[in-house]
Amino acid sequence: MTVSVAIDAGPRDDRDELLVADAFSDDRAAGTVIGTHTTNGVTRGGCDSERQIAIDHGTLRFQPLVKPGWARQGIAYGPFRRASGLVMAVSVTNGHNTSQGTTIGEHILRRIHRWALGPNADPWPNRLVSWACGPRKKGTLRRFLWWAHSTRTTYKLPDFNENLAIGWFTSEAPRDPLSDGCGFIVHAAKGENGELWTRVGTRCLSAFRGLKNLRIYYFVALRERGAIYYAAAMEGAHGLAAFPMMRPIAIDPFNDDEILYAGVHQCVLGQIGFRVDTRIHGIKVHKVSVLTSRFGTTHVGDPMTRDAVASGIAGRSTSWRVLRGNVDCTETGAIGGDGVALATSDPGVPSGLIHAIAVTGDTPGACGLAWRVRDGDNFWLFKVSGEGSALIRVEQGAEVILVRDSRRSLLPDTLHSLQILDGYGQIGCYLDGDRLFGIDDEPLEEATGTGIWFDGAGGVEMRDFEAHPREVPIPPFVLFDAPWLRLGQRAEIVDDFAGPFGDLAGRAPRIGRGTWGKTFGIGLIDVTGNGAARVRGTLEKPHPNRTLYTLPWDEVGFADLEVTITPPGEERGQAHCCRTGLVFWQDRDNYLTFTVYLDDEYHGSSIALFTKRHGFEELYDAVWTMLWTKIDWGKPFRLRIPFDGERFVVFVDDEPVMQRALTDLYPDDPPLRILRVGLAVNWEWGNDTGSTLQSFIARR
Incomplete structure (x- = not known):
């Protein structure tokens, strides 16, 4: 049965209610998706100006646009009337979080x-x-x-540095998701890969940089006004909670658009002429009862008003304690007395997202959010006033100003949003969606108190305080399948490259059958004689292009490979290059290489997949993820890749940095049969100058 999604203007209750469930179980050719129907019969809206949206292998596919831009490619559902607890959930592997629309420099x-x-x-x-x-x-x-269409003379469009938008928008094809609705935005961060933004008021809040090319779960839960944002990925992913938990990312207290569409929209895919498709694994729209309450997933939530049941300020209940000065609740919010005042509540576990509204009068006073509170003399403070902002650590009663900004301050007669994002190694402080301060994690990690702070009577009132845990369970109604991960449990091959100096070919590993063979190329990898192997290459005579050394492998449907690599050189500027990694081999016409790119020519490192299928290797279908300084000259790191012939995950020092399925690249290709495994050295706009390999492990 086919049903349409209509605006419901009638009363709503708090019952859980499924509105959209799209599992993309119906294969559709490119250009034929818009106007068809979801798993539960809802019409798929959106835009497909170049007819490049398709469905295959149970996943929606966005293919690169010739002409980049918003309102040209996207899928949408609705319209819906805003309601508290209305959640849009999306499971997506973005093509490249570094995707940008710009000119290609070369002819x-x-x-x-x-x-x-x-x-x-x-x-x-x-x-x-x-x-x-x-x-x-x-x-x-x-x-x-x-x-x-992308040369210096033919490209007539502005540069696009934001590539993906997910959330609630005012139309099926928003022309500028950066200024529309309540949504996530992925911003290209060059050497740091991606930057995750959310819409807050009229701005885009930068949650964190270093968003890797993984399958990510996004959740945007509407409120009566604004929204709260959550995200998750596989365990160990930078900046994100481990599925099936989700991380509260940001709160928007401002947006009041009444009629909204749930959508996923792509502006641009690929970078400098490289391309790879975006894959959307599932979309749900659900009324989630646990998120219909005023503060949703908070472990401390208080409107800070005199008559509020939740309010316990000024010692009126055990949930709040006034540690310094005086704090009073009025009919509209909390105010401080003369001098410094600090009121806190302790949920017993660290808070990851803290938010409150500050309302100023004619002459704004000073207020702030306190967290990691141990007692009245030891806590962290995000302070804002009419004279500026500061991030402060209070130790034994003494204030240590870590960073300040005199340009961003409270304005008279204005409603301001104050926000703290704390966890996963970083702290961010935000005023009205602008990231004022961001630093790496610091002491008082175990302190769990959080609250509000004032300095001076009058001039500012605080409302709607809420503190959320660093992670909360994903509601079962919007839960998708877990990301694929299979790790090898038994080491079949182990080699620490012991033995006298000489070519690695012909040597047996310490554990495992067979001997190393040079399967491809004219370069050499030598055993050094001191428990390592080394790519034969120097600054004067780099390694020549691609060389593969492999061992026989008898489980064609799975291999989990690991190698420890030390790039050559000691620091940037020495002209050393690393291009070394791993290979999964079927035959000369079908194999995959995963290798490092580390070079003075680009500020940052990467891991790239190059695929050879059916005898042809499409260079510009390389799939990579930028790693900033996670890989650096002279510093050993572990590269590990489990692969089942179709799906893979790339780990660097146990952090997942890239995951894909080969059908994301080529939907009609069969799985790779893994017949040999081993070491790869590649050309990638330069050659290796002598990387060192400390160990190799192949697990099944």
């Missing part, structure tokens, strides 16, 4: 020449024959068209 003929040469692994005539005989010629022609 298009030079780019096509590079495409024909590929990664310097196969003779270009052989490559062109393989391409002509392969299955993806149509995609290549579209790629060339994209490049032709």
